[in-house]
Amino acid sequence: GQNIDQPTEMTATEGAIVQINCTYQTSGFNGLFWYQQHAGEAPTFLSYNVLDGLEEKGRFSSFLSRSKGYSYLLLKELQMKDSASYLCAVKDSNYQLIWGAGTKLIIKP
């Protein structure tokens, strides 16, 4: 079967750094997405990785290791508005997206 694993919930402090991990087992791999979803709102695109390595975009970075079936999303200089759920999704061999259940990130002052 296909599986995406992420921690259910994480807590971090404003101004700090947090790393949200995602491990996957899918039938094939054609890229990995990270989305942010604030409570009661729609998911919005954060990043896309298809090759190994780190992709940096402002305060957010995403890392991929295809050999390990592993990715992480790194959030720096945390702000209260970063409190949200972070969704990991993998594009499988059929180019269908398989979604993790999401990680709820709580930021404390």
Added chain:
Amino acid sequence: IAGITQAPTSQILAAGRRMTLRCTQDMRHNAMYWYRQDLGLGLRLIHYSNTAGTTGKGEVPDGYSVSRANTDDFPLTLASAVPSQTSVYFCASSPVDAGELFFGEGSRLTVL
């Protein structure tokens, strides 16, 4: 502002009733999708359409139907609603098959 519009945003429905959730996009994206989101579960694909005139079944298609008469519209119909269909439904589109998704604001459906 370009994007995806879903309607209704919220609906309470009696079991056994028929319901259509509407989805319209103005970005001229080829691919469109319907997902449901339930607490503790990842987004689950109900139906998708890679281009106007074609549709396909996703992970949880039973009890749902879709049509894609043109590029912009992708309605989702529940022929006879059941309480297990209580969920938040998201419509999404992408310019290419399984590319970056753009989501509508969601439709919260409660079936009693």
